[in-house]
Amino acid sequence: MVRPRRLRRTPALRRLVADVRVSPADLVLPVFVKEGISEPAPISSMPGVVQHTRDSVRKAAAEAAAAGVGGLILFGIPVVKDARGSGADDPHGIVQLALADVVSEVGEDLVVMTDLCLDEYTDHGHCGLLTSSGEVDNDATLERYAAAAVAQARAGSQVVAPSGMMDGQVAAIRAALDADGFPDLPILAYSAKYASAFYGPFREAAECAPQFGDRSAYQQDAARPTAEGVREALLDVAEGADAVMVKPAMAYLDVVRAVGEAVDVPVAAYQVSGEYAMVEAAAAQGWVDRRRIVLETLTGIRRAGAGMVLTYWATEAAGWLAEG
Ligand code: PBG
Numbered sequence: 001m002v003r004p005r006r007l008r009r010t011p012a013l014r015r016l017v018a019d020v021r022v023s024p025a026d027l028v029l030p031v032f033v034k035e036g037i038s039e040p041a042p043i044s045s046m047p048g049v050v051q052h053t054r055d056s057v058r059k060a061a062a063e064a065a066a067a068g069v070g071g072l073i074l075f076g077i078p079v080v081k082d083a084r085g086s087g088a089d090d091p092h093g094i095v096q097l098a099l100a101d102v103v104s105e106v107g108e109d110l111v112v113m114t115d116l117c118l119d120e121y122t123d124h125g126h127c128g129l130l131t132s133s134g135e136v137d138n139d140a141t142l143e144r145y146a147a148a149a150v151a152q153a154r155a156g157s158q159v160v161a162p163s164g165m166m167d168g169q170v171a172a173i174r175a176a177l178d179a180d181g182f183p184d185l186p187i188l189a190y191s192a193k194y195a196s197a198f199y200g201p202f203r204e205a206a207e208c209a210p211q212f213g214d215r216s217a218y219q220q221d222a223a224r225p226t227a228e229g230v231r232e233a234l235l236d237v238a239e240g241a242d243a244v245m246v247k248p249a250m251a252y253l254d255v256v257r258a259v260g261e262a263v264d265v266p267v268a269a270y271q272v273s274g275e276y277a278m279v280e281a282a283a284a285q286g287w288v289d290r291r292r293i294v295l296e297t298l299t300g301i302r303r304a305g306a307g308m309v310l311t312y313w314a315t316e317a318a319g320w321l322a323e324g
Contacts, residue, residue: 020303022295024068024318028113028268028310032205033057034077035094045201046273047280049312051077054098060315061102064110067318071111073161073310074099075206077120084129085121089147093121096155103156113159113188114152116173118144125203125210127164127218136218138166145169146176153182161245163190165218170239188268189241192229192255195219198248198274205273222251229255230262237263246306248272250297253304260305269306271297276312291320 033052040050076095078087087093119127128141162169170189195216203209233244246256247270260267283290
């Protein structure tokens with residue numbers, strides 16, 4: 001009889017035939033740093049995650065590095081927001097300041113990335129500049145992204161990660177970086193990014209809920225076929241993306257798989273705030289085994305073909321992985 005169970009019988013057999021591995025080096029920790037606070041501020045919808053102070057973000061970065069985590073990605077939350085998202089390219093803005101701190105702390109031990117968008121910095125909460133009728137103006141926004149990319153590069157970012165889903169954003173950022181003397185700075189493009197309810201807790205974390213409407217006119221529609229995610233990734237690669245991302249992860253693993261097969265650059269997947277919150281909420285009730293479910297989701301994302309996984313559990317999971 002054909003018996004697939006033969007190789008499942010003992011832990012040693014299972015370990016021998018296991019193919020999909022998650023390594024700390026594959027994980028990227030998203031971190032929030034907020035201007036003007038003196039203590040880390042808990043995020044109620046993401047238990048265990050905080051808005052950091054400039055001091056505490058250094059510590060979090062050092063812990064991630066010590067655990068062997070591959071990278072971190074920084075999000076800044078300024079005190080003052082305005083229509084053009086001025087904080088995004090202010091050389092003295094919170095993300096630029098924290099970035100320089102973090103790079104000096106751990107910049108040789110892990111890769112320090114920056115999320116590049118306007119929504120954390122705009123008073124209306126949208127990812128770009130608005131037209132007079134309240135639509136997001138794609139091409140005017142590109143200039144703001146270019147300026148933010150240069151500001152992040154000058155502050156020491158080691159990878160910029162545009163997440164705003166404007167058409168042409170990768171080409172605009174690449175051109176600006178090249179012109180400012182940063183031809184070697186890689187771009188990790190959030191390429192296939194869906195308009196998702198799974199970002200709910202992030203909007204508390206980054207204080208960036210849109211003040212009207214939603215992001216469906218620029219982020220992708222979940223009901224479109226997988227191939228649209230592939231198309232977005234291919235466009236970004238053609239524009240010069242060095243790596244591409246699919247986001248969220250768990251509800252879009254078909255896109256992760258298809259993008260991985262279509263491109264020859266590294267593929268990342270972002271296990272987003274809502275994915276985190278759901279597991280934490282269920283685990284807090286004792287309804288699921290927290291550690292097993294976290295490792296299972298990370299394994300699933302790797303199995304779908306993502307080389308890198310952005311996850312709020314990065315440091316903790318790296319610790320578990322080191323235990324074996
Ligand atoms: C945009 C951005 C968002 C996330 C990462 N970058 C929010 C959005 O698009 O609404 C969401 C991440 C998460 O939910 O964990 N700057």
